[in-house]
Amino acid sequence: MRRLKRYLPLAVMALTVTAVQLLTSYTGTAYYLTQLTITAYYGLLIIGLCVLMGYAGQLSLGHAGFFAIGGYVSAALTTHDLTAYRNNFFITLLNHAHLLISRQDIYGEPLLTVKAWPACLAAIAAALLIAFIIGIPVLKLKGHYLAMATLGFGIIIFRIVMAGSYFGEADGISDVPAFTLLPGLTVSGDFSYRVQNYYIAWALILIGMFLLINLINSRPGRALRAIHGSPEAAEAAGVNTARYKLLTFVISAAFAAVAGIFLTHFNGGIGPSEASIMKSVRYVAIIAIGGMASLWGALGMGVILNFLSLRGVFGSYDDAVFGAILVLVMLFAPQGILSLSIWRKSIFRRRRDG
Amino acid sequence: MLKIKNLAAGYGSLKVLRNISLHVNQGEIVTLIGANGAGKTTLLHTICGLLRANSGEISLQGREINRQSPERIVAAGCSLVPEGRQVFAAMSVRDNLLLGAFVRYRRAKNKRRCMDLKPVYQLFPVLKEREAQMAGTLSGGEQQMLAMGRALMAQPALIMMDEPSTGLAPMIVKNIFSIIRQLKDEGNTVLLIEQNARAALKIADRGYVMENGKIIVQGPAADLLANQDVQRAYLGRDVDNNQV
Amino acid sequence: MAKINFPAPPGRLRKMPLLSIKDLNRSFGGIQALSDVSFKVSGGTIKALIGPNGAGKTTLFNLICGNLPPSSGRIIFKDQAIEGRAAHHIARLGLARTFQNIKLYPGLSTLENVMLGRHSRSHTGFMAAMLNLPRARREEADIKEKSYAMLQMLNIADLAAKEAVSLAFGQQRAVEMARALAAEPELLLLDEPAAGLNIYETAELADLITQVREMGITILLVEHDMSLVMKISDEIVVLNFGRKIAEGVPAAIQNNQEVIKIYLGSEDD
């Protein structure tokens, strides 16, 4: 019974996702699917960050950095030509392990690059490693110090991709190949793959929500909420607070990296704006509007706002809109807009179980 | 001095105080006793303006102070020594005391005289010794004295104290109570909230007993001390243990 | 009702030191908060720690719980040196505590607060939790059952679904106690458990503490309410300015001239 209650929203979401696809194909508005796919990938980052911020209570103003690490590492590995290093021992080794692929670029030049799957795993590993290394000292900090440290981390990643020629400086990396997950299942922005990419992206969200909802309703999830409320008492109850915060940080970084990898292959490229502080702030804004400790709220707000933003509804005021949202929500509805009294007793009422 | 009539207050929909009426005369120590959650602290906060009353009247020295900002109420001569002492931890003892005199030197012509710390140091010699030390490094008892000294610097007409004995060792509590008594002897008016009902009633002139946001018993302190019900409910600690 | 495994009947453990403190020192920036404090807490007894404010009681508690490392000295709990170990580590060894200024977790229900108390007695990790594996589900059900049993024992089961921080003061203390007991500790540290309680609640607390001892749990408490301390403790340690000035049974402490002078005060009050 309790499990039914926990998983029912997921089933509803799966049905809605399918219904939307059918509706768009029926009404001939399938072009919406592209934005909905991108929205889903941002949503993946957002739900990961939501657990970190809303449940474990740790602010991160640098999560675009992890998105960028995932996207850039995967893009660089699958795009940069290794032909010149062909005889290098390490490259030969990789080649023998069938981790490399020879193909032709768009001008017909031969190209030796890392395959998409190993590149993807390497990107996730890089994000996890960096999250782990940076997380140990960062998560010892609180309040303003934590905010500034994560902001600083974000700035460093942004500056590295802006200044490093390996990452294409201000132009970013383009011509990133498609990512064949399984035979017949390809992450690509190509028109013919549009419907299946929509489903790939939303399936990832579904999996992500499944994992996170389980997490927050479990022993570790309870411990996370306790750390948020009273770290000292959590420690006294036997919770290894440092380890729990770190694990949550790493998990949320993994979500961000996966989002970055998939979106980069979907878009066929990534630019430094994905690593910018404005992006990180935007993610925080969405979680704040959704109500911090509300996975469904964060996901819903993420879908709505990112979709509108991608459709260009906010025009050149895009950043200003998010700035205004941040200020207004924090002034008038610090518990998220779903907590406002006009929603009370409605079906939108925030549930603790996610 | 202080007159409260039919006061009601609370936090949001939670009604903490219902129909409270009490008064404090010039030169008296009046104590308010009652169990935790009876609404004692809420009452003090309402008097000094930290919390808005829903209805009722509060007047100090004949002036209506209800619904005024806390700064105005302090300026009108009503100082609160808050629960948990609330000293300026990262500032020196001296600075703490000087800040207490704020309402006086803001108006006064002779600002130097308002900054005279001697009377407070006479009452609390230990503060003189610790003058340059940061307030946060003082012991609990010393911080309580500092909080009282700071309130006295305003030369208030009425001084209210919220559980001055909380968390202090018995010896220090005795010391604090004897100082409160001394304050009265010097002509001050005190409204005292206390868990330690017996000690409070011993030094007080009159007392009120609060329960669930209402005043249930009132009268001269000596009568309350002798009152069977009050004894059983609030003074029991001493009844079942007379060695200490 | 779920079976909670409390250590052992008191009689068997009594007189065997569960916790020994040896020559413990701690200073803060030149100020000596504790100097050469030594004492032992025998299994199955109630030991009280008293002394004026600033005597070092809180510092001592923090050292035992692992919130602070000592400058020097040893803390032996169940034959293991625990000085300088992390608080969560010590908690897992079987030491639970309550806080003077109640620390419940906001946003969690009463039951969830108590369930957190069983954290040190359960194992589900992130992976198992995220995948909601069968063993994670089984353990969760077990945690819930035992925590609920604990609420029943303290007669607050009707509050299970309420948010703990919204409860009345006395109830919050009870929830804290339930949370500490849910960990099935061998040693329970109580930091001023009677502060802010009225006489009835204090009397109930005294009964509860003795009841807890009957379960075989050893108790070390800091308390200012002498009537409570004298009534329930088996032994008392008196600290003053970071030094132990007396140790003994309640009657001896009450008649100790030095203790009367610095702490208890004369009887003419």
Add this chain to the structure above:
Amino acid sequence: MSTELFFQYFSAGITYGFLYAIVAIGFNIIYNATGIINFAQGEFVMLGGMTAISLYPFMPLPLAIIAAVIITTIIGALVEMIFIRWLDNPSVLRMIIITIGLSILIREAALFIWGESVRSLPYFNGSSISSINIMGANVSPQVLWVIGVCAVMVTALSLFFKLTTLGREMRACAANRLAATLCGINTRNRITLSFMLSAAIGAAAGCVMSPITYSQYDMGPGLAIKGFTVAILGGLGNSMAAVAAGLLLGLVESFSIVILPQSYQEIIATSILLLVLFIRPHGLFGNKEAAALKEF
């Protein structure tokens, strides 16, 4: 490295160092009064410079600068009165997010008004090539202006907080707002004042710096992160130490160009920030015991 080049780096380091110090002091003033880190601090510097540049065609330079400082001060007051004053005991997280949102809004408004172009005020004396010879080295007079103005502001502020009763009241509001209220201090007005003060010094710095560093709508965040680095380096709340820390950061950054390309310069400041936060969060000169008494 030639002596000339060395001196060029040195004077650039000092100049930027003072700018960072002023931003850091702006952080400190608001932090001391409210316990808030105002993430929009860099925007005050930008507003000061940009406003003065816009006014300069219509009035003499000193007047334009004074007017710009006054306007920014008013904006500082408005920011506090509209967005912060009426909040009831806000959490740190809430304040961080609000001030970040404000910094975005101010920046976007500046973009709307002034566009993306890089502008500057003229040199106060002479031009970009005029120089004064000091002990055999050539220094732009504007550098002396920066040092002079900043030094005066720092001294005046530190005397204000140490010696005046108003300064003490502002420190009291920072230490314990409830207690300050109970002393009869109108804490809200003190907090508005702190925003005005920090907006004013930020704007003044933005004006004197403009000829050297130029002004642009998006200069705020970069300045804020460096100012915060300096504030932490000196120990949050300690303004005199912020000057020393500012000069240190300015010089390190300036000389780092010898080893690393310019595009990595910001990484250095940010790495220093992270290192300080990890290793010595109470600052190089900060007192650990005093820091422990504050709440973050």
